[in-house]
Amino acid sequence: MAYNGEEALRLAFEEKPDLILLDIMLPLLDGFNVCKRIREKMDVPIIMLTAKEAEVDKVLGLELGADDYVTKPFSAREIIARIKATLRRTKMQDRESEILTCGELVLDRGRMELFKGSAQIELTYREFTLVAFLLQNAGYVFSREKLLEEVWGYDYIGDLRTVDVTVRRLREKIEDDPGNPIYICTRRGAGYYLRRPS
Amino acid sequence: MAYNGEEALRLAFEEKPDLILLDIMLPLLDGFNVCKRIREKMDVPIIMLTAKEAEVDKVLGLELGADDYVTKPFSAREIIARIKATLRRTKMQDRESEILTCGELVLDRGRMELFKGSAQIELTYREFTLVAFLLQNAGYVFSREKLLEEVWGYDYIGDLRTVDVTVRRLREKIEDDPGNPIYICTRRGAGYYLRRPS
């Protein structure tokens, strides 16, 4: 929450929010200028709030790069709906760029593909989900319980050792020497983690 | 599970749950007030349940500090998704505070790593758990009994001297001169503590 245009700019760059609701009528620096200056540096969704219908034309005409606009007075329901819709739209675009990397490994969530260097590695669903989760949280150690919850599903019921076997199969495909893994490593007594390149 | 607002308050403070699902329509004390009073004392994620769309505005307008809201009727899938998303968000914030430092020592709980300056120190599970506990309570002296309870587990049964040996192994790895420790120190007749830099 910012109470004037300059604070809005500062907060936007500092906090890197997922989405910005931007009023036009602001002290110090109006919404038009704030929007323009944010757009110069960031690719964050912006929804503009206008008090007067007359301003709508201006929002559209100036090609500010706002993703949507809402005219006052608006209901909470309406603004929430706009926010959701905007996030859904922008997430879609993100999906294509949902690529995780760690050293030689490159993972494309959308296409469900994993590459090691230029070579594609064929993975099954479980294997892919597991490596994707570890990659997304590279460096962090996860217990078998946590992995079952996150990868298999919170309501999955089964043996903890299932994780071990899936890890083994992953190593078979990913590691040069599955006996001495350099990607999917074990922290004895704790669980597994994906080692980041040093 | 609480069946009225006052019970909800009592339970929240007693049980310290990870997350609260809070209906608005409650006997004795409604959800708005429960939420407000919990927020005054605790920083627990709260998801509000509303029967009427009209209440949504109120939830948002009152700035109760609820983390999310769901309108009835909702599917199990939806509420689970909201819970997960909320927990993920709040956990993320925890991540950064998972790092403990004391002088040259830097410990990362999530990664289960300990650094002394820029050099990483390889620790076993017990060693890590022990130093993490001492670091989190730097300066405070703990008896062998207390350490067994906190680090080994309240239900652990074994020799008190086990602590000594683990401390010895830790010193071997952490101290420049394990014979004259400057980090993990002994308070004769009492126990061990981690000395804070002077």
Added chain:
DNA sequence: AATTAATGTAACATTCCTGTAACATTTTGC
């Protein structure tokens, strides 16, 4: 319906962590 692939379970193998015990050293109390 037959075949193939995916995945969980179980059983066996291996590693290396960790507690115990035994002895050494330091400190305390008298």
Added chain:
DNA sequence: GCAAAATGTTACAGGAATGTTACATTAATT
């Protein structure tokens, strides 16, 4: 200064944790 208590130190065996493989079962495909 001596005995006793507390702590330091070391070695080693047992076992818990993990690795590995095989097989059964389920799901997907032909």
